[in-house]
Amino acid sequence: MTFKALILGAAIALGATGSAFAAGSDLVDGNDVDTILELARGYGSASLEKQDNGDPKIKGDIDGITYAIYFMNCTKGKNCEDLNFYSGFLDLKPDMDVINAWNRDKRFGKAYLDSDGDAVVEMDLNLEHGISTDNLDADISVWSLVVGQYAEHVGYKK
Numbered sequence: 001m002t003f004k005a006l007i008l009g010a011a012i013a014l015g016a017t018g019s020a021f022a023a024g025s026d027l028v029d030g031n032d033v034d035t036i037l038e039l040a041r042g043y044g045s046a047s048l049e050k051q052d053n054g055d056p057k058i059k060g061d062i063d064g065i066t067y068a069i070y071f072m073n074c075t076k077g078k079n080c081e082d083l084n085f086y087s088g089f090l091d092l093k094p095d096m097d098v099i100n101a102w103n104r105d106k107r108f109g110k111a112y113l114d115s116d117g118d119a120v121v122e123m124d125l126n127l128e129h130g131i132s133t134d135n136l137d138a139d140i141s142v143w144s145l146v147v148g149q150y151a152e153h154v155g156y157k158k
Helices: 003-023 033-041 096-105 133-153
Strands: 045-050 056-062 065-072 082-089 110-113 119-126
Touching: 033 045, 033 056, 033 065, 033 133, 056 133, 065 133, 082 133, 096 110, 096 133, 119 133
Parallel strands: none
Antiparallel strands: 045 056, 056 065, 065 082, 082 119, 110 119
């Protein structure tokens, strides 16, 4: 095989790979609020609201547990770079051993007590350069598991 044929074959192979990747690269970023809202609705009720600073926020419910998705690091309510998934459990005040056990034993979801001593769980997701719709859906699925497991872990009763 000549060098020229080898280069031509590699270029064709790379071109085919690039085309296949581009066709399946349906990316979602922080401007795709409606897409993120629709994906969240696949796990329970969800509605679009605004934060005090005007940035978008999704308020939802997964199996009777309220949560919010905050769009973060936005420029005038657009071009948001991250999502912050948040669920707080008012008047549920576990001791630090319970919180520490969660953080020690679980990979996803950061647990802590808020300034009132209430149980909270959060999870962050970077959208700065976009992620696939399938990956975002998988991340929301992980969040739904985190919320349910955390609620059980801290003794939440629906």
